Amino acid sequence: MNPYLLGPLVVSGITAFLALLIALTDRVVNNYGTVVIDINKGKKRFEVKGGAPLLGTLASQKIFVPSACGGRGSCGACKCKVTSEVGPVLPTELPYLSKEELADGTRLACQIKLKKDIAIEVPEELFSVKRFEATVSSIRDLTYDIKEVTYTLEDPAEIEFVPGQYVQIVVPPYGDLDEEVQRAYSMSSKPGDKGKVELLIRLVPGGIATTWVHKHLKQGQKARLVGPFGEFRVHDTGATMLCVAGGSGMAPFWSMLRHMEAENAHPDKDVWYFFGARSLKDMFYLDELSALEKRMPRFHFVPALSEPAPEDKWTGETGLITDVLDRFIKERIPKEKGFEGYLCGSPGMINACIAVMTNNGVAEKDIFFDKFA
Amino acid sequence: MDFEFFTMNPIALFFASIFTSNILLSNFLGMCSFISVSKDYKSSFGLGLAVTVVMTITAAVSWVVLYYVIVPLGLEYLSFIVFIIVIAAVVQILEMVIDRASPALYMSLGIFLPLITVNCAILGAILFMQIRQYAFIESVVFAAGSGLGWWLAIMLLAAIRGRIENNPVPSGLKGAGITMITIGFMAMGFIGFSGMIAVQ
Numbered sequence: 124m125n126p127y128l129l130g131p132l133v134v135s136g137i138t139a140f141l142a143l144l145i146a147l148t149d150r151v152v153n154n155y156g157t158v159v160i161d162i163n164k165g166k167k168r169f170e171v172k173g174g175a176p177l178l179g180t181l182a183s184q185k186i187f188v189p190s191a192c193g194g195r196g197s198c199g200a201c202k203c204k205v206t207s208e209v210g211p212v213l214p215t216e217l218p219y220l221s222k223e224e225l226a227d228g229t230r231l232a233c234q235i236k237l238k239k240d241i242a243i244e245v246p247e248e249l250f251s252v253k254r255f256e257a258t259v260s261s262i263r264d265l266t267y268d269i270k271e272v273t274y275t276l277e278d279p280a281e282i283e284f285v286p287g288q289y290v291q292i293v294v295p296p297y298g299d300l301d302e303e304v305q306r307a308y309s310m311s312s313k314p315g316d317k318g319k320v321e322l323l324i325r326l327v328p329g330g331i332a333t334t335w336v337h338k339h340l341k342q343g344q345k346a347r348l349v350g351p352f353g354e355f356r357v358h359d360t361g362a363t364m365l366c367v368a369g370g371s372g373m374a375p376f377w378s379m380l381r382h383m384e385a386e387n388a389h390p391d392k393d394v395w396y397f398f399g400a401r402s403l404k405d406m407f408y409l410d411e412l413s414a415l416e417k418r419m420p421r422f423h424f425v426p427a428l429s430e431p432a433p434e435d436k437w438t439g440e441t442g443l444i445t446d447v448l449d450r451f452i453k454e455r456i457p458k459e460k461g462f463e464g465y466l467c468g469s470p471g472m473i474n475a476c477i478a479v480m481t482n483n484g485v486a487e488k489d490i491f492f493d494k495f496a
Numbered sequence: 497m498d499f500e501f502f503t504m505n506p507i508a509l510f511f512a513s514i515f516t517s518n519i520l521l522s523n524f525l526g527m528c529s530f531i532s533v534s535k536d537y538k539s540s541f542g543l544g545l546a547v548t549v550v551m552t553i554t555a556a557v558s559w560v561v562l563y564y565v566i567v568p569l570g571l572e573y574l575s576f577i578v579f580i581i582v583i584a585a586v587v588q589i590l591e592m593v594i595d596r597a598s599p600a601l602y603m604s605l606g607i608f609l610p611l612i613t614v615n616c617a618i619l620g621a622i623l624f625m626q627i628r629q630y631a632f633i634e635s636v637v638f639a640a641g642s643g644l645g646w647w648l649a650i651m652l653l654a655a656i657r658g659r660i661e662n663n664p665v666p667s668g669l670k671g672a673g674i675t676m677i678t679i680g681f682m683a684m685g686f687i688g689f690s691g692m693i694a695v696q
Contacts, residue, residue, distance in 0.1 A: 130574055133565065137578055141585035148589045152596045210599040236595075 161207075161242040162186070167250070171237070177203075178232035187252040188245060189291060189352050191305050194233035201232040207242040209235055248352070253279055255290075255348040260319070262342055265407035268326040269371050271311070272336060273319055274346060281317035282350070284310060286357065286378040287493070290320060290350030294332045297339055305349060306332035309467065309493060311374035313381040320348060325371040355467070355493040357383075361391045362461040362489065367448060367476045369399040372468035375493060377408065384419050395456055398426045399444025399472075403435035425451060445475045452483045464490035506637045513641030516690040519617050519624075520649040521683040526617030530650055531675055539608075540654035544647030546608040548640065551618050554579075554586045555639030558622045559632055579622050587613045617646055652682060 155173025160180070162168070169184045178194050178201050181187070191198035199219025205228050212220065216231045235241075257274040265271050276282060291305040312321035326337045340346070357364070357379055366376050376396055382388055400406045406426060416424045427447040431437035440447045452462070462485045466473045473492045480490055519525050526547070533543045558579050566575050591609045595602045612618060621642045625635045656678055665674050 126570075129569060130571055133569060133571055134574055134577055134581070137561065137565065138581050141581060145585060145588050145592075148592050152592045211603060213603060238596075 155238050158237050159240045160184070160237070161240070163244050163247065164242075166247075173237045173239070175237060176233050177235040177237055177241070177243070180237055181232065185253070186245070186249060187254060187349050188232050188249060189305075189307070189349075190233060191291070191307065192233075193303050193305065195302070196231060196234050199231060202229050203232050204228050204244040205230050205235065205241065206244060207240065209238075209241060246354075251283065252350060252352060253282075255279060255282065255320075255350075257320070257346050257348055259340060259342055259344045259346055262340065265323065266405055268337075269407060270324050270326075270337060272322045272324055272340070273312075274322075274348060275319050276317075276348075282320060283317070284314055284351035286310075286314060286382045287355040287375040288351040288353040289355075289375075289493075290322070290348045291352070292322070292332060292336075293347040293349065294335045297335055300331060300335075304331055307352065308371075309353075309355075309374035309378070310351070311377040313378050313385055315382065315385050321374075323371040323374040323377075353493070355465075355491060357389055357392070357465075358463060358491070359389065360461075360463065362463040363393040363456065364395065364465055365448070365452070365456075365462055365480065365485070366394065366396045366465040366467075367399070367444060367472075368397075368467040369444065369472065370405065370468070372472075372493075373398065373408065375467050376465070380412075380415060380419075380422065383422075384415060391460075393421045393423070393457075393460065395423045395425060395451065397444055397448050397451070398424070399447070400426070400428055401430050402428055402432045403437060404432075423456075444472075445479050448476060449479045449483065452480070462489065464492075466490065466492035468494075470494050506633055509634060510637045510641040513638050514645040514648065515686060516692060518645040518649055518686045519621060519642040520646050521679070521686040522690070523620060524683075525620035526615050526646055529611055529615055530646075530653065531672065531679075533608075533611075534650050534653040534657055534675070537651075537654045537658060540650045542605050543608045543611065544643075544650050546605045546612050547615060547617060547646050548643030549605070550583075550587060550590065550609070550612050551621050551643035551646075552636060552640045553590065554583050554618055555622055555625055555635050556632070557586055558582050559625065559630075559635045562626060575626060576623075579619060583618055583622075584613050617642070649682065649686075653679065656682075 153174050157170050158173040160169045160171060160177075167186075171180050171184065176194060178188055178190060188201045188203055190201040192200075194201070196215045202219070202224065209230070212225060212230065213234050216234050219231060220229060255274075255276050256278040257276045259272060260275040261271075261273045263271045263273075287309070289307045289309045291307050294300070294304050294306065296302060308322040308324060310320055311323050312319055324333055324336045327333045355375055368376055380394065380396070383392075383394070396412070398406070398412070406428075409426060412424045412426075416422050425440060425447065427440035427442060427444055428435065428437050429441070429443050431441055456462075462480070462483075464476070464480045464485055466476050473494055477487070477490055477492070481487055513519070516522075520527075520530060529543060533539050561578060561582055562575060566572060566578060587609050594605065594609075621639050625638060630638055653675070657675065660674060660678070669677070
């Protein structure tokens, strides 16, 4: 036989044989049949094909567990409690689980391979999480580094959420990013506007999603959102709300405030909103918030600049937002109704505000926050 | 060098391939993972185990392919490519089987399997097997010994690096520098005994 033919033929033959062997092994070994997923003690049950990771299988059943990395085990967001036996915790999960979580069976959904029937517990609200196809209907510059992005929902066309909740935007591959990722942003639109979602997105240098939104996203472009998620919301008590946020941390409060006005929600609650920024160029929605303050007597707006520029001609509060907050709690805000803290921003800012509030007698259990990760 | 190993007792071959002709320290094969993984004792254990298992199995499979397909057809010039394909396939199958059979073992060994596909020590051992014309039993014994030798060497290096961590090292030598020097000393230590039994 022609040696030029024999060589390639033999190599191809061996390769094909081994590939067949792999395929057969895959069929036999990786065939886990159908497995049953039991969610929240029988609330929902699915019969699904085994062998795939839990996260993706749940998504195929329209249960969207939050995940930022798309199932690569690099974000640690897709935590869920597993109550049946699924084998030991993998080394890939360990960095993301605390001692308490390890003890109560919390695992990363993306790292669990479905090999047998499984019972899990997820927050009930995840049942209402959907994947939305949407169009970017406007992108507006609020400051030099914050954009207000409005999405018009198409399929499904409406979203039900509680002010303070967030959605995940799906960032498609671009530049050096070769896989789809998701990032969470609080909604600043009010629940009454069911057909749209507004987000405030600040450009973080080097940030995957923020760079994409600021440099690549265009009006009219199709986009995808997953949500709503999150526990951050107005609590139904009579206590006075002390809200603190700077920059894009305003998003959940902008939603809460407009919702309160539109629906007269939580009518007994007084609201104080402390908006901290460095100078006037970092401030936005000032006119809107001042107007809202006039229309809604129980709302008080306190903008404060820490380093006002001379050209700002600033006549409002100055100083670090924590100092302003401290001064107001001590001197200006009536104490009769009691206080609740609502914080949104960087971990450093939140921890500083918690310290100020607890020093002024606000119980730690009454302070709620949404930390930027 | 005369080819004494044809008459070599398999037990002597086994010990020679572990100690005196350690594939890592006398041939410097599999260095990349040796240096990078030896930072951590536990990972070294898993990787060493994986190398041993894969080396033994691939040597056996490659031997069969070599002497029942390649040699009869006179295609020795293709053996390189065929060995690589065999290694890749065996690693794939092994990974799937271990994942199914024992999740615990998969955790300690399975996560290293993809790394092994490109470990030159594996291909090296198989090529030695071909060049030295080992019989089937000799091949398996040699591969298992080489694997164990690789495992031993990486565990030793991991232990030594654990010690070095707590000692002052001149700043220019920190990291790779001192590791290479350490490996050099280890190699001398191992090769020092090659007069007793030699596999060349």
